[in-house]
Amino acid sequence: xxxxxSATFSALSDPTRRAILARLSEGEASVTELHEPFxxxxxxxxxTKHLKVLENAGLIQKTKAAQWRTCSLNPEPLKEASDxxxxxxxxxxxxxxxxxxxxxxxxxxxxxx
Amino acid sequence: xxxxxSATFSALSDPTRRAILARLSEGEASVTELHEPFxxxxxxxxxTKHLKVLENAGLIQKTKAAQWRTCSLNPEPLKEASDxxxxxxxxxxxxxxxxxxxxxxxxxxxxxx
DNA sequence: TGGTTAATTAACCAAATGGTAAATTAATGA
DNA sequence: TCATTAATTTACCATTTGGTTAATTAACCA
Numbered sequence: 123x124x125x126x127x128s129a130t131f132s133a134l135s136d137p138t139r140r141a142i143l144a145r146l147s148e149g150e151a152s153v154t155e156l157h158e159p160f161x162x163x164x165x166x167x168x169x170t171k172h173l174k175v176l177e178n179a180g181l182i183q184k185t186k187a188a189q190w191r192t193c194s195l196n197p198e199p200l201k202e203a204s205d206x207x208x209x210x211x212x213x214x215x216x217x218x219x220x221x222x223x224x225x226x227x228x229x230x231x232x233x234x235x
Numbered sequence: 236x237x238x239x240x241s242a243t244f245s246a247l248s249d250p251t252r253r254a255i256l257a258r259l260s261e262g263e264a265s266v267t268e269l270h271e272p273f274x275x276x277x278x279x280x281x282x283t284k285h286l287k288v289l290e291n292a293g294l295i296q297k298t299k300a301a302q303w304r305t306c307s308l309n310p311e312p313l314k315e316a317s318d319x320x321x322x323x324x325x326x327x328x329x330x331x332x333x334x335x336x337x338x339x340x341x342x343x344x345x346x347x348x
Numbered sequence: 349t350g351g352t353t354a355a356t357t358a359a360c361c362a363a364a365t366g367g368t369a370a371a372t373t374a375a376t377g378a
Numbered sequence: 379t380c381a382t383t384a385a386t387t388t389a390c391c392a393t394t395t396g397g398t399t400a401a402t403t404a405a406c407c408a
Binding site: 125127128129131132134135136137140143144147195197198200201203204206207208209210211213214 | 238240241242244245247248249250253256257260308310311313314316317319320321322323324326327
C-alpha cells in the first residue's frame, strides 16, 4: 500500500491528471465532461483509469446520480504535498518577497468579497 | 521526453528519494553517505538508480572528485512544483493564517542575522 | 422492450519502474 | 603491481503504468 504522499506525487506526475485537476478547480464535472478536452487523442476508459488514480490518492471524490458520476476536487492531499515541499522553501531566495505579495493579494480579495 | 514538472513529481513519488532529498537539504553528501541509512535493506546500485532519477529531474547535481561523487540539492524544480500546487492554495482555509505566521518567522530569522 | 447515454471492466500491449547480483570502471595507495 | 575504495553499468526480474479495443454494466426513456 502506497503512502498518501507518494500516491499524491505519483498522481501529479502525469500531465493529463494535472489538467483534470485544473478543470475541477473551476467546479465539479462529469466523467464525460472531463474527457472532452482529450477526446481527440485519448479514449474514455483511459480517463476512467486516470480518475481512479486520482481517487485512490484522495485528490478527487466521486458522487453518483443515475448514470452520472460527478467528480470534485479534494485539496487535502495537495496541502500535504505543499507542506512537504515547504520545508525546502528556504532554499529559494525570492520566497519572502513572493509570499508577502501573495498574502497581500489574498487579503485584498477577501476584503472585497 | 518527460516535461520537467512531471519528472519532478515522479521523482518525489518515491519515499527513498524524498529521504535522500531531506538528507541533502542538510548539506551535500557522497553516494556512499546517502546509501548508509538504507544499507540494511537496499543495495548501492539501487541508490545509484534513484540518484539518476533525481538528477534527470534536475533535483540534484553531482560533482566529481577522484572516485568521489558528491551530490547536492537543487531547489529550482521544487519551487516549480510548489508554484504549481500554489494555484490550489485558495482551497484550504488556513492558508492565510499559516502564510502570515510563516512570513513573520522568516523575517525574525533574517533580522537576527 | 429495445435503443440510447454514461461509465466501468476485461483483456491486451509496450514501456517504465524499483529492486537484485555480478561485472566493470575509475581512482587511490601500500 | 595489486589490493582497496567508490561508483556505475549490465543483465535480470516482477510489478506497475499509461494507453488501446471490445465487452459489459447501469440508468434513462420512447
